[in-house]
Amino acid sequence: xxxxxxxxxxxxxxxxxxxxxxxxxxxxxxxxxxxxxxxxxxxxxxxxxxxxxxxxxxxxxxxxxxxxxxxxxxxxxxxxxxxxxxxxxxxxxxxxxxxxxxxxxxxxxxxxxxxxxxxxxxxxxxxxxxxxxxxxxxxxxxxxxxxxxxxxxxxxxxxxxxxxxxxxxxxxxxxxxxxxxxxxxxxxxxxxxxxxxxxxxxxxxxxxxxxxxxxxxxxxxxxxxxxxxxxxxxxxxxxxxxxxxxxxxxxxxxxxxxxxxxxxxxxxxxxxxxxxxxxxxxxxxxxxxxxxxxxxxxxxxxxxxxxxxxxxxxxxxxxxxxxxxxxxxxxxxxxxxxxxxxxxxxxxxxxxxxxxxxxxxxxxxxxxxxxxxxxxxxxxxxxxxxxxxxxxxxxxxxxxxxxxxxxxxxxxxxxxxxxxxxxxxxxxxxxxxxxxxxxxxxxxxxxxxxxxxxxxxxxxxxxxxxxxxxxxxxxxxxxxxxxxxxxxxxxxxxxxxxxxxxxxxxxxxxxxxxxxxxxxxxxxxxxxxxxxxxxxxxxxxx
Amino acid sequence: xxxxxxxxxxxxxxxxxxxxxxxxxxxxxxxxxxxxxxxxxxxxxxxxxxxxxxxxxxxxxxxxxxxxxxxxxxxxxxxxxxxxxxxxxxxxxxxxxxxxxxxxxxxxxxxxxxxxxxxxxxxxxxxxxxxxxxxxxxxxxxxxxxxxxxxxxxxxxxxxxxxxxxx
Numbered sequence: 129x130x131x132x133x134x135x136x137x138x139x140x141x142x143x144x145x146x147x148x149x150x151x152x153x154x155x156x157x158x159x160x161x162x163x164x165x166x167x168x169x170x171x172x173x174x175x176x177x178x179x180x181x182x183x184x185x186x187x188x189x190x191x192x193x194x195x196x197x198x199x200x201x202x203x204x205x206x207x208x209x210x211x212x213x214x215x216x217x218x219x220x221x222x223x224x225x226x227x228x229x230x231x232x233x234x235x236x237x238x239x240x241x242x243x244x245x246x247x248x249x250x251x252x253x254x255x256x257x258x259x260x261x262x263x264x265x266x267x268x269x270x271x272x273x274x275x276x277x278x279x280x281x282x283x284x285x286x287x288x289x290x291x292x293x294x295x296x297x298x299x300x301x302x303x304x305x306x307x308x309x310x311x312x313x314x315x316x317x318x319x320x321x322x323x324x325x326x327x328x329x330x331x332x333x334x335x336x337x338x339x340x341x342x343x344x345x346x347x348x349x350x351x352x353x354x355x356x357x358x359x360x361x362x363x364x365x366x367x368x369x370x371x372x373x374x375x376x377x378x379x380x381x382x383x384x385x386x387x388x389x390x391x392x393x394x395x396x397x398x399x400x401x402x403x404x405x406x407x408x409x410x411x412x413x414x415x416x417x418x419x420x421x422x423x424x425x426x427x428x429x430x431x432x433x434x435x436x437x438x439x440x441x442x443x444x445x446x447x448x449x450x451x452x453x454x455x456x457x458x459x460x461x462x463x464x465x466x467x468x469x470x471x472x473x474x475x476x477x478x479x480x481x482x483x484x485x486x487x488x489x490x491x492x493x494x495x496x497x498x499x500x501x502x503x504x505x506x507x508x509x510x511x512x513x514x515x516x517x518x519x520x521x522x523x524x525x526x527x528x529x530x531x532x533x534x535x536x537x538x539x540x541x542x543x544x545x546x547x548x549x550x551x552x553x554x555x556x557x558x559x560x561x562x563x564x565x566x567x568x569x570x571x572x573x574x575x576x577x578x579x580x581x582x583x584x585x586x587x588x589x590x591x592x593x594x595x596x597x598x599x600x601x602x603x604x605x606x607x608x609x610x611x612x613x614x615x616x617x618x619x620x621x622x623x624x625x626x627x628x629x630x631x632x633x634x635x636x637x638x639x640x641x642x643x644x645x646x647x648x649x650x651x652x653x654x655x656x657x658x659x660x661x662x663x664x665x666x667x668x669x670x
Numbered sequence: 671x672x673x674x675x676x677x678x679x680x681x682x683x684x685x686x687x688x689x690x691x692x693x694x695x696x697x698x699x700x701x702x703x704x705x706x707x708x709x710x711x712x713x714x715x716x717x718x719x720x721x722x723x724x725x726x727x728x729x730x731x732x733x734x735x736x737x738x739x740x741x742x743x744x745x746x747x748x749x750x751x752x753x754x755x756x757x758x759x760x761x762x763x764x765x766x767x768x769x770x771x772x773x774x775x776x777x778x779x780x781x782x783x784x785x786x787x788x789x790x791x792x793x794x795x796x797x798x799x800x801x802x803x804x805x806x807x808x809x810x811x812x813x814x815x816x817x818x819x820x821x822x823x824x825x826x827x828x829x830x831x832x833x834x835x836x837x
Contacts, residue, residue: 321783494784499775512774512786519784643806643814643827644692651816652824658704658801659817661733662756663829666815 154463157472158301162480164335207293207482209437212542215454217441221365221372223382223392228438230393232430249564249633259500262556265563265630266574269505274575276500278555278582282548283493284526289544290486291317291527292534293455297482300459301475310534317486318527321494322520336477341429343474344436347458350465351443364446372445391600394553455541490526494519546602547589554605555582558613566617567631570624573617581609672755674703674748677800677820684802684818688825694806701820703750703798705732705758707765708740710793713777715785724777725792728769732758732796735765737772743821745797758796766791803828 217224249265259279263272294317295310302309355361365372369379376383437458444457448464451457459478462471498515507514533539555578562569585605587593594600679687681698688696706729714723729740733756770789777787800820807813815828 322785491779491784495775495778516784516786523784643816644694644808647688647692647694647816647825648827650691651826652819652822653826655817655819655824655826657731657734657736658799659826659828661731662702662704662801662803662817665756666828 153468154472154475155302157469158476161339161473161476207290207297207485207541208545209434210458210478210482211293211296211455212289212540212545213437214441214444214457215540216542217438218444218451218454218457220377220381221369221442221445222375223377224438224441225435226375226389226392228435231434258560259496262559262563262574266559266569266571267627267630268571268575270575271571272500272504274578275556276496276504278578279496279552280493280501280522282552283489283496284530285544285548287486287489287493287526288530288533288539289541289548290482290489291530292538292544293541294479294482294486295534296453296456297459297475297479300456300463301472301479307535310531313483314527314531317483317490318523320483321487321490321523336480337429339473339477340481341433343462343470343477344433344440344458346470347462347466347474348436348440348443351440351447351461354465355443355446361443361446365442368445368449372442385598387597387599387603388594389600391550391594391603394600394602394606490523493526494523497522550589550600550602550605551582551585553602554585554609555579557581557606558610562613562617564634567626567634568617568621569613570617570620570626572620572624573613573615576616577609577613580612581605584608671747671749672703672798673745673795674750674798674800675821676744676746677701679802679818679820679823681802683823684804684820684825687818687823688804688806688816691825692808694808696804696806696816699803699805699815700754701750702754702756702801702803703748704756704801706730706797706799707732707758707760707762707769708793708795708797709766709769709773709791711769711773712790712792713773713787714790715783715787726773726777728773729797729799730760730765730768732760732765735760735768737768739773739776745795748798755798762794762796766794 213224213227216227249261259272259276262275263269291310291314294313295306298304298313299306299309304312352358352361355364362373371378371380374380374383376385382388440461441454441457444451444454444461448457448460451460459475462474466474498510498518502518503510503515510518558577558581559569559574562574582605585601585608588599588601588604593604597604681701685696685698688694709728709730711726711728712723713726714721716722727740727742728737730737774787774789778784802818802820804816804818804825805813806816816825817828818825
């Protein structure tokens, strides 16, 4: 390990220097933070929440919309926000805000264009996972095989970014060497995935989320204050490099390259559409107003949180010029400007977020591998024990390969996240969108779109075609997959028409009846199966 | 006599909920009870901090084979006429298989860990959920029917032809 460490890039070796200047107060409060989180968890579990699944699943119904919203958000914040976003702005200035714009708009777009209709269609077709949903909408074993393989491959990449973020963060916080910190972070994540044990309750997620948002906003406010305000900071950035103030990147590298800009915005807006997700059904026994309020709080939280790391990265250009590793900009600013006790608490919350995201991604990857590939294609009668071991085997393989990649040739967190999101979005976004919006989208069209979209984005990035074509891999991939699904679907309508039950299900998601629109928009879609069944018994529906 | 989930929304409230949502005139046609196989499952697994157990309440649609986790609820014995009941078509044993598979998937996700779970049935029953079928009229448009959840007050359009109030 030591020999490998000697071969590390200077940026990572620089972490060793931080070890010597480590503040014991930071470590004390870091440990205190974890003790508080543990105590909250144990307290909540003893109160009874720990013995009831619903205490976890929809604890928000008992704890109110604010806690529900922050609970959901705490798991969605990954290492990218704390390392990748800051590094991007630190090196490219205001160019990074294109990505932030896409990120902020992504959630809204996802909800308004895809979310509700897709949830309806998933419920009508009885799909439990997004891969199952794709296979139900585009019936063919090939749909599931291709979609699951692409997902497993790319989610593994995304996990790699979390490993690197966890290793770097732990090294900086504890003063351990990067290889050792990486090993510890990875071992904790994998051990947790294998054994579980500490069930996060709503209150712990809420606490972590609150610390994260307060911490990041605090870092931002202190940074603005330290630089004498945004105007003063901009003047100082202009002295370093005036092009960093433009939206075209350092040295105006992307000036007029609208294909690259479109891709940058699309990565986290359209790219989100491609993420595999879960559709499960819960039958509430209370009125659903909490969920609506929680949605509003989550949007507000996003507006507050998403742009902060990018802005801190920009201010770091002035505060910490010449950083060896720009990915550590936010961590280093926290160390420099916050009181040691606050630094310890905020860093602990960030580390917890990184690790919980890695854990969720591994779970997602393992589930797809065991349910959508192993059970479906290799061993249809697989027992739960076999499925668990297939998942664990894959997680272990990702861990071992990830450790060596992160140690020997660690890619930038930003690059890995953009790579995975671009290819996932290119592969799946048109297939998911057309699934609910275009009745003629058929199986050959979807399969060709997934393969060509993923291949285009992949080749574009690996071959470095962005620089030559001034077209972002995401934009190229989305264009390829969209054109493919349209052309192939239209060309194969006669040989592979969309099944009538699918067309009917799609029509159901729009439901044009003599019902007042305001009533329709307030209707509870969870009641669809019962309504359909009762309606058919009364002489309507199916 | 059936075991029904407690009705929290009365007929007059169902009407009021619909009339408050849009300019319609609503009238309750009848109350209908929809069947679910209910299972309270206990999922236990060995974890870092010893054996951990979770209770999972599952409702399996006894007609459409769909499963959902459920909030805790109270039941009451109700005397109802056969025309107000939707008969179950799914056997309880099949319902249990569906509930176990669903619960194991949901719990695994919630535990965030690939742990082997031992599932046992703590309680099970055939329960009926109350619904109101409400006939709605509006100016210059055809009448339509809405299904109102007798527990939550949520509503959804019924895809049934609406010829007269008592059809």
